[in-house]
Structures are given as C-alpha cells and as structure tokens.
Amino acid sequence: MPLHVSPAPAPALRSVLAALGSPAVREAHTPALRSVQGPLSPELPLPLHVLDVRDPAAPPSGGPRTRLAGWRFLIRGGERPVAAADTVLTPDGWTFSHFFEGPYLASTERAVRQAESMATRYQPRLLSVPDLYMLTLWLHGDTGADPATGAxxxxxxxxxxxxxPPGIAPHLPYRVADLLPVLTLRLVPPPLLESTA
Structure with missing residues (x-):
C-alpha cells in the first residue's frame, strides 16, 4: 500500500525553494548539490522528530518522549537524491536551515520504497536518536494524525x-515495543557499584 506522506507546512517548502534558487546552493558544503546540471526539486517532505528515552520529563507510563525538530526534504537532481534540506521553526515561522549530503539520503529513499511495499498503510516520519547517532524511518500507524505531534x-x-549502531540491522523493520527497550539499555548508564571496603 502507498504511504500517506503528509504535506509539509507551506512556508517550509517555500523556504527550501527559495534556498535552491539562491547563492546558498553554491555556498553549500555539499559537492553533489553544487555539481548537478539541471533543475533541483525538493521531494518527500518528512517531519523530523527527536527521541530521548532518558528525558526526566518523560510520561509516567514510561513511553517515549519526542519533539518535532523540523521538516526534511530530499533534493532530487535528475534520477537520484543528491542532498537533503532541513527546515526549522523559528519565532518568525518555518525557515530553511541547511543543505547536507551523506549515506542517509540513499538509505532514506531505500527505506521509503521498502515501506511502500508493505501491506499496511503508514504515515512516514523520521525519528532521530542523537545519543546513538541513529536515524530511523518511523512508520506511524495513525495516517490521519498531525505529523508534527505524537510519540x-x-x-x-x-x-x-x-x-x-552496531548490533542493530539497518533496513529491518522493528516494532517500537521491541526496539525501544534495546535503545533504552544502550542509553541509560549502568548503576554504579557500591564499594564494600
């Protein structure tokens, strides 16, 4: 079934389109973006959430706590994504943040294609776990949910x-109930042993 990709906020998209038409493209630290001949287009807008399983303000139920960090667009040049563009919410509204490239571009596209072939319909989001240098495609079961909220x-x-991260297979779908305990164990330091002396 196809994914239910939520539209990005219009100001976020406009800020990326403006950046693509500005000197920011030539000044970006993304050689692939600078070297593209032809038009560049922002595609596949995904809300980028950040997870912190150690957050002391986490809900008492022990569930994960997330916050929306921005919207990410894959920038396509020709047949493939050549960069990504992040937008952030400021007091003045959504604005372009930066361009970047790296292995997560192809990996995101591969994970989305994989999710499109699943039998269940999902709302795709990105979920970052900064303390583990980990990024996941989050397939949310409630396709009608506000993509900017929720856990x-x-x-x-x-x-x-x-x-x-080592020991976690990329491109293998994990239920949150199965993967979150593994992440929690990696993030929470072991208790200090008391000295018997």
Missing part, C-alpha cells in the same frame, strides 16, 4: 537507516 506507539515500526 511512537508500541505497534508503530522503526526502520533503522544505514549506517545503524
């Missing part, structure tokens, strides 16, 4: 993008 539900799927 991963136990039955939602997380598809780690490559490169993934």
């Amino acid at each position: 991963p539900a136990p039955a939602d799927l997380l598809v780690p993008l490559a490169p993934a």
